[in-house]
Amino acid sequence: AGFAADPALHGAGYAVFVGGAADAAALEALKAQVAAAVPGVTLTPVDASLGYAVLRRELAGTAAVDAAAFGGGAKLWAEPAGGAASGIKVDERYDRAYRGGIEVSVYNGKLAVVNELPFQEYLYSVLGSELGASWPAEALKAQAVAARTYALKQGMKYGIAHISDTTTDQAYKGVSVEFPTALEAVKATEGEVLTYGGSLIDPLYYSNAGGKTAESTEVWGNAVPYLKSASSPDEGAQNGKKTWYKIVTPSGRMGYIRSDYAQATGEKNPAGLPYYEGNTTGTNVRGAPYVDDTANPSLFTVDIGDRFVVIGEAVESNAYAWIRGPFDSAKLKEKLGSQVSGSITSLEVTSRGASGRATAVSVNGQPVKAAYPDSLRGLLGGLPSTRFEIEETGRYTIQGAEGTVRTRTPGSSPVYIAGGTAAPRKSDAEAPLFVMNGAGQVRAATDDAQFIFKGTGFGHGLGMSQWGAKGYAEQGLDYRAILRTYYTGAEITRP
Structure with a gap:
């Protein structure tokens, strides 16, 4: 009709x-x-x-x-x-x-x-999503026990489902990421969970501890008996990573270039620093030693034959060791929001926990307000971990004649450098000064406030480091020993 x-x-x-x-x-x-x-x-x-x-x-x-x-x-x-x-x-x-x-x-x-499926089969994909097929069997077994415990601990968390498929809970990417040794690890540990005092623990885990795991007070602010600080062999995350050179061009521009795109000329400048030159056309130079066109875009490019001085080097940022920045006052204010009025002239760690993680930070001498210590990562622009140091390029100390000392901070009067027969040169943003310490290490000394974060670790640092589990497995520890290292006093049981 x-x-x-x-x-x-x-x-x-x-x-x-x-x-x-x-x-x-x-x-x-x-x-x-x-x-x-x-x-x-x-x-x-x-x-x-x-x-x-x-x-x-x-x-x-x-x-x-x-x-x-x-x-x-x-x-x-x-x-x-x-x-x-x-x-x-x-x-x-x-x-x-x-x-x-x-x-x-x-x-x-x-x-x-x-997605509804048998619990064991869910774990096959969690292991495939979290770790690699080449990882040692004992590290995979440790992950299987931790992932099983985590999922069971959630109960019916979402009302109609137990758990989500992202790192809000555990990564779960389906059948395409499964591999045989993951299935074997799940089957070998079938039913095993982590308990403390007869109850399931919160078996937190993450990518990399940066050499040492966190105390729970360093992350949440409250004590959890089975989450203690412990050494963690996480260095494997940087194996095979390229070296990057920190360079300065004749015009004073600086940044990082990957080492295989630069070659030594055999010459040095009067300060004893080596001259290098580009060996590829259009090579990107970035603020930190890693590639991310959004978070770490190219600052400028160098071409074949372009000369520059190398003032330092670093391993490409990875889960174990990383560099972020430099961030100027405006960029940090954008991240910290209403917590700051006026320009940022100083930023420092004022308190650290047992593992060396920052638990309190001050800006312009005032404490940064954070809901809990680990939230400092987000407030400072999404840093990989809170195990970091802050380098301020706008702050430095000058020692003069007869023992006089002057500390230069952003906003101080400009610095002039005199040498030979040339007229004194004033520092400025386009042509920053560079200072060298007694060990021959060089860094920029900028007029404006700029901040560089150098740290280790990737994640909150509580519980098991996945790269650390790999390191311990390669040292010969079995999965039970690995789990007991990261979850102090916890028992491995099969209810």
Whole structure:
């Protein structure tokens, strides 16, 4: 008769849904039109207390697709047509395939997509998402026990699901990341969990401790008996990373260039620092030694034959050791927001915890307000960890004749340098000064306040370091010894 209608599952049987009016008045008008066109057909309102599902063809852009409309508490279930081994693919979000099946429902007024599968099989993908196939078996087993405990500890955290698929909880990327040794590690530790005082612990873990794990007070501010500071062999994260040179061009521009894009000339400047030159056209020079076009964009480029002085070097920033910055006053104010009025002239760590992590920081002599110590990472622009030192390039001390000492800070009167027959030169932003200490180390001494963060570690630092677990496994420790190192006093049990 020309009216839009769809077959539907409604409650325990089939029905035909007609229309889809936007309000009651339009629905009544539709009923009258249908009654006139199709005598004998009686239309009744959909019983909203009964679940329903309608499958209809709809347009997605220019393509026709099968679409499901459902409500009244109904849930849709999908499983792999080719058997469990093939996985079931969810196009939205990440375009990944998963073991088990997919439940689709409405929860709190929003679409909810839940992957339901056997617990052991969930852990296969967690290990594949968190660690690599080349990692030692004992590190994989330690991760399996920690991940199992973590998931069980959450309970029905999300009301209709136990756990999420991101690092808000644990990374879970589906079947594509699974590998055989991960499955073996899960099976070898089947049922094993970490407990303290007879209850499941919160088995926190993260990428890298930077050499030492944190006390819980350094991160949350409160004490947890099984989260103590411990040594951690995390250095493996920087194995194979390239060296980057910190360079200064004749015009005074500075930054980091990867070492394989520069070559020594064999010459040195009067200060004894080596001259290098570019060996590739259009090589990017960055503020810190790593590639990230958003967080660490190119400052300038050098070409073949361009000369520069190398004033230092660093391993490419990685999960173990890293450099961030330099950040000027405006950039830091953008991160700290309303906590700062006026320009930032000083930033310093005023308190550290047992592992050396910063637990308090002051700006212009005033404490930075943080909800808990680890939140300093976010307040300072998303630093990898709180195990860092701050280098202020706008602050330095000058020793003069007869023992006079002057500390230069941003806002102080300018510094002039005199030498030989040349006229004294004033420091400025375009041509900063460089200072050398007794050990021959050189750094910039800028007129304005700039801050460089140099640190180790990646993550909050509580519990197990994944790179540390790898390091201990390579030293010969088994997974039980690894777990006991990172979770002091915890027991490995099989309920």
